[in-house]
Amino acid sequence: MELDALTTDFTRRDWQHVTETDDPVRIAMIGVGWWTREQAMPAVAAADLCETTVLVSGDAAKAESVGADSPTVERGITYEQFHDGEASDAYDAVYVVTPNAEHLPFVETAAELGKAVLCEKPMEATVERAERMVATCDAHDVPLMVAYRMHTEPAVRRARDLIRDGYVGDPVFVHGNMTEPILELVPDADQWRLDWDLSGGCAAMDIGIYSLNTARFLLDADPTAVYGTAHSVAPEFDDVPDEHAAFQVAFPDHVTAMCTASQNAHLASHIRVTGTAGELRVEPAFYPWDERRLHVAHGESDLTIDFDGIDQMEEEFEYFAHCLLTDTEPHADGDHGLVDIRTLKGVYEASETGAAVEL
Template identity: 75%
Template sequence: MELDHLTEGFDVRDWQDVTETDDPVRFAMIGLGWWTREQAMPAVAAGNLSETTVVVSSDPEKAQSVAESSETVEEAISYQEFHDGAASDAYDAVYVVTPNARHLPFVETAAELGKAILCEKPMEATIDRAQGIVDVCEEHDATLMVAYRMHTEPAVRRAKDLVDAGYIGDPVFAHGNMTEPILELVPDPDQWRLDWDLSGGCATMDIGIYPLNTTRFLLDADPVRVTGSVASVHEEFDDVPDEHSAFQVDFPDNVFALCTASQNAHMASHIRVTGTAGELLVEPAFYPWEDRKLTVSHGGTTMDIEFEQVDQMQEEFEYFSHCILTGTEPYADGEHGLTDIETIKGVYESAESGRWVDLD
């Protein structure tokens, strides 16, 4: 099987039919932390299929300040005003990027208002609340997508094409890692990621989800059981069990994944899939400010695969908006996101009990 044949004509946006529109999808941004201001809103502004028209914050002054810095924002409202239906004629979809444990009420209100919903991962802080998101969206027939950036990342999409084409043979192992010094990136010891009630978990929940979910995407498979170990070593992490985390996820057909995550380690990320006939590696993989690199090995030859570096958030918003404009169901939906929450909670359960946790 020739690699050149498999990599010719790769389309970064093979999902796209609409390239521009006179009626862009209008977003309400719910939660105005640094990620929204520095990543999400610039990504929307750089795209062709959406625009930010409403900003929503617990702090009205902050919302107004963000609105004044944007050319497209028409309304700045508080959380309570959002729940009361204020400015609901000014947006078509919401991007929910509050702390994990506060996703559900905003999704409930958006679904009741008939809005499409892009919800940051992880979906929620508990299985029950994640199930609540699935249920309310089904009840109101609301479009829901969980915001996994890797699903529209060209390096990962090209890697999936190679796996699907059988270039590495039958997958046997996946190895994934994401580590970062969170208190250097966000120098606030009181941040919500270190609060169990708000986050539902630390390293596993916040960044361990990247190797877990990307493995699911590459294999097109769901976990059947999980085991894991977690540890919190430094006092800044006393309120959460997993400053560091390592877990094994078993997939059907005897495919095994090993995932590691840390909120207090050198910044690094990769995803590797080893098969019976070859191997592929994306490294760096998960941080949007690093250029991703895809390396493929087969038959004694190792080569880097060329592809376009993109703004991951722009791709995510363009894909979701394209789905809304074309009436297409987006991937990944709520059931997909719920599976990640169940798996991650299985890691914590296994770490406490010392036993495997069945997921099917």
């Protein structure tokens, strides 16, 4: 097939066969920070298969105030009221977007109430707490999906199709990068990302996970070993070991991924797969406000495919709701998320010991 043909015959939502419903999935959003207000709630408001009906916050007045601007929100409740089961008849699923180390108790309560769970990545701050999350959802037979936006990003899905179709030959290397000046984007030196107890890690856990997980998605494979280095230089990062992180991930069939992440560097992101017969690169890749471009090189030809801007969060919520409405297991379930946590914790161990960590 000529490269020009790659711009055709692609369905953005190849996972979808339900496009409308009279009974949308009702979602309680747990955590009402800027991401919920500016990204998640507008995405759900634009979606066809779900709606926001409950807001849960540490501040009841804040939850009620934010909810007042939404025609679908029925209740604003506190964290304590959520754990007590209040308003549980007003939602079918929860979206957990608190700091990493606070995910578990909300997921446990949701599971006990029989509610499906969409949990932000990384799943938790430690492997043990993430494992408890999976075990609890399994015990109560409730769906658990981890919120990986790249899985429903059309440019990334197209890249995966092309890899499967052999356009790069046999994959050899993956290079991924995500960097940002976090204190410019969120100008608060006391933010939870810079608190080890709340975050479980800084650059690797918060944004290095994008390169790692997208590599897994593109290759349809899981890591076998990881080696990494991490260091912090600026005083604002004294509580975390990884202002900057770089790690090498071994995959089956002699494929290696090289991932870099920084919370104190120029804003940039890309992921590239190089194979024996070609190369694919998505750049920009990971920030939701960028319009994606897929660069394809095969033989002596190369092509850049521009993708229309889509709301990544809307795609993610629609996919989650679609899975619930069709009783389909989401691709990024709890076991999938555990692989990332174990791998990223391996980065910190390798940085301390200087040795690769088998997974």
